[in-house]
Amino acid sequence: AQTVTQSQPEMSVQEAETVTLSCTYDTSESDYYLFWYKQPPSRQMILVIRQEAYKQQNATENRFSVNFQKAAKSFSLKISDSQLGDAAMYFCAYRSEGAQKLVFGQGTRLTINP
């Protein structure tokens, strides 16, 4: 079974600085998708960014980018120019190609210090 591990339960960063959240996963499959979700205090899950495993280019969405290392099974999220609104729980998630289920990591709570 696939597993997703987020080794940082909590992270903090100064406003306007850059922070990187770590995620590793375990799978024997070659085709899959990886996601980062944000859960602010409202608890609404919001998709931040996604990466298709067959794409070598790292995905980017404005201030959010990933470092996808397929061989190392690593999928970290970099947030540049951190803003107070970025404070939230961040979840890394995995889904196999053709599968309908997401496997989530335990989450990382990100605090932004003004």
Next chain:
Amino acid sequence: DGGITQSPKYLFRKEGQNVTLSCEQNLNHDAMYWYRQDPGQGLRLIYYSQIVNDFQKGDIAEGYSVSREKKESFPLTVTSAQKNPTAFYLCASIGTRADISYNEQFFGPGTRLTVL
């Protein structure tokens, strides 16, 4: 606006009672999911349904039941057999392969269930 609605937002249950959490979507999505979230933990899959009148158990289905009589609706019943039901429950859906949003799982706002 298309999306997923869950009701109620907060729900209180006495021990020994069954309660049903509502989940409705107007995204025309085939697949729907129920997750449970406990404090400081990730989401765990309870049940999912890929098509009307069909559903499968997830990782923690014991003490829960679901139905899928309509494409738009996927209610979750928390039965008295669920030993520790106090948690935050999230409903989600995903589009078909022809949908540009196929890879994205959309989530509802959640229901907080507390057992008194």
